[in-house]
Amino acid sequence: MENKKMKHKYLLKGDISGIQKFIFDVQNKGAAKSLKAKSFLIEKIGSIACKKVLEKLESADAKGIKFYEGGGSFYIWFDAENDSVANKIIDKIRVDFHEALKYENFYIIFSFVEAKDFGETWINLRDQSIKDKLQIFISYPTAFIPYSPDDEDMEYLDFAKNYLSSKETGANNDSDIYKAITNEMVKHNYFFISLFGKKQVSDATDFEKIITNKLPFWKDYKEKESYEKYRLTYQYDYPDNFILKDNNLIDFDAFGDFAARRTGTNKIGVAKLDVDNLGQLFGNIKNEEKGRKLSEAFNKFFKESIYTIFNEETFEWSKSNEDKDVFKANIYPVFSGGDDCFIIGAWDAVLPFIKRIQEEFHKEQNRWRDEFPEKEKDITLSAGIVMIDPTCPVKLFAEMAEDALSKAKKNGKNKIVFFDLVFTWEDYAVLLNTSAELAEYMQQNDINRAYLNKITKSARGFNALNNNDGVNFDKIYKLRYYISKNDETLDYIADLLFDPYYEAMKNRLLNQDKADVNLAIYPSIARITELLTKSKLAYE
Structure with a gap:
């Protein structure tokens, strides 16, 4: 009887690239709807892509086991006889995904390395991923040949637009489609995504007690009735939305007004947070199971813990004000998962919301470190916050928040940048408490x-x-x-x-x-x- 050849073990990373550019490339008009639909789409594409890769590995006799999926990335262990065979399998997957996503403004980068101990494997994969980003289409040269959608593609695109238009969602052109998707999600509590000819249906039960699809609605704003009268009076300043239905989204103009009602300052806050030294952190973990648990712990924090703060907590700047405001009517979570999040909202809500995220993260990381005794130092967050006018272009404020976060990282990490100044988290807490x-x-x-x-x-x-x-x-x-x-x-x-x-x-x-x-x-x-x-x- 012929002996089976010994197979080598590999770790594959699928990483959706161009996420920020894709999500924030929206018009200001209706941005609140477009941003959530795009970020939600990225998350679901990542989930579907992970499942599809597992199927393709199975069909290639390269058994795949999901290690982690979330935040637009996924990791899969797989077996192959040697590097040459592994390359052929992954190159075929790359080509298939380039074809499937050729009309989108994002793409998935696939990288893999042979498994050693977990920490070394993780570091090698990180380095390989950086290289692969510089040669995205090396296995798909036809990406640079001009093309037009074929009949099947046109049939799908026309169906999507006609369906959304017939549902009276207002999707009469390309820029309206993402707003319409959010309308449908809110109205029907479910949606489906099709990739490789397969549909994945998601409904409300898939997202209980997580931040993924949560949005600020008018029903949660305590002064909705009086504010609606105000917007009716000044309806020329709010031409698209001065009738405030309970299950309609709160828009960015309203966030500025909410803050002005409480403080006198009509501004919104934009913040981005990110875990520090993630590559180094996983590189120091030698045990695969511990690495998996820590990945899941991060994802759980950014989905569930942040949801709890958003959904259940209140904020105040004055102790004499007994009628506190809720975060869920003042905060718009654009995305949160994996190891980072992006938040928009009334400026006086965003500042304490970010403080609460850091406080809860610090508590959680103390618990995680009990499970990972080799991790001597704290696991930390860095953040950047900017304050802007509600009419600021979306692309611009996304870049400003990214720059603020980058400055925090460059100044020692475990820091927050606000007013373009670098603070420790302890200083930031003193800043907010003393100001109040x-x-x-x-x-x-x-x-x-x-x-x-x-x-x-x-x-x-x-x-x-x-x-x-x-x-x-x-x-x-x-x-x-x-x-x-x-x-x-x-x-x-x-x-x-x-x-x-x-x-x-x-x-x-x-x-x-x-x-x-x-x-x-x-x-x-x-x-x-x-x-x-x-x-x-x-x-x-």
Whole structure:
């Protein structure tokens, strides 16, 4: 009896490339609908592609086992007799997927390496994936030959447009299709995607208690009735949506108005978060099962834990306000899964929402590290937040958020960039808490907002003292006097700002070390407080 040849084990990565460009290439008009449909489509394409690859591996006698799938990527273990056979199998898969996705603005990059210990395999696969991104169409040279859709393609495209138009979804041209998809998802609670001639149907039960398809609806906004009257009064400013049906999406213009109603500042916030040092993290794990569990833990956090914050929690900037606002009426999760997320919403909701995500992530990573004792350091997040006008072009604010995140990564990671300034997460928490306390105190005591300029200028004094050798307590107390002028009302503010700085300077004297204070926090506190204390928008 002939012995079967020993097979080699390989790890395959399928990675949807061009995701950000695809998702954020939308017109501002109706962007809230288009963004969710596109991000949702990417996630489902990844899921279907993973299943299809497993089928193709099976038909090629290369047994495949899914290791992980989520966030637009998937990993599969498979067997092959040697590298040459593995290359032929994967090249055929590449060609099939290029054909299937040739009319889309994204594509799937396939990379694979032979398995060694898990950490080495992961690092090798990461390096190979980088190389493959530079030669995407090497196995599909016809990608560069001009073509037009064949009859079968045209039949499918015409069907999609005619179906959506006949359903009175408003999909009369290409730019409307993604808005129509979201309309159908909301209306019917299900949809299907077709790839390789196969349909995958998804319904509401597939997405219970996860953030994937969650959206902000008018039914969840507590002041919907009065705000609807406001939009009717100014309907020329809202030509497409001044009738607010319960199950309609809240749009970006409304997010700005919600913030203006609470704070006086009509802005929206845009944030992107990402896990730090992911390649290095998995590269240090030697056990395949532990790697799988950690991958699943990340995906569960970004889908389920963030959903819990979105769906159940509230936020407030004033302790005297007993009627808190819910995140789910003020936050639009564009995508969240794998190891990152992208959030849009009312600016005064986005800031505390990002803080809560980091707090929960820190708790979770402590638990994960108990399961991975070889991981000595914390698993951390970096983030970038920008504040913009609701009319800012989608492409532009996506690039701004990406740049802010990149700056956080370049400045040591485990950081957040806000106002184009780099903060630790501890500084960020102090920034939000102090600003809220200061704004409430100023409003309760009728302190003129011009006083905030003094706080901004005081940062220069703090900075000068911080750069000196030693500690000059005489000058420190003169700086305190500058803030309060011995006014009893202002003494509270001086204590609020001055005490943390004073303690840090004391520690510096005792420990012969630099003060552990980020002085950018002072002008930033003044800036947020200014945004919180403007004249508020009245709906009636």
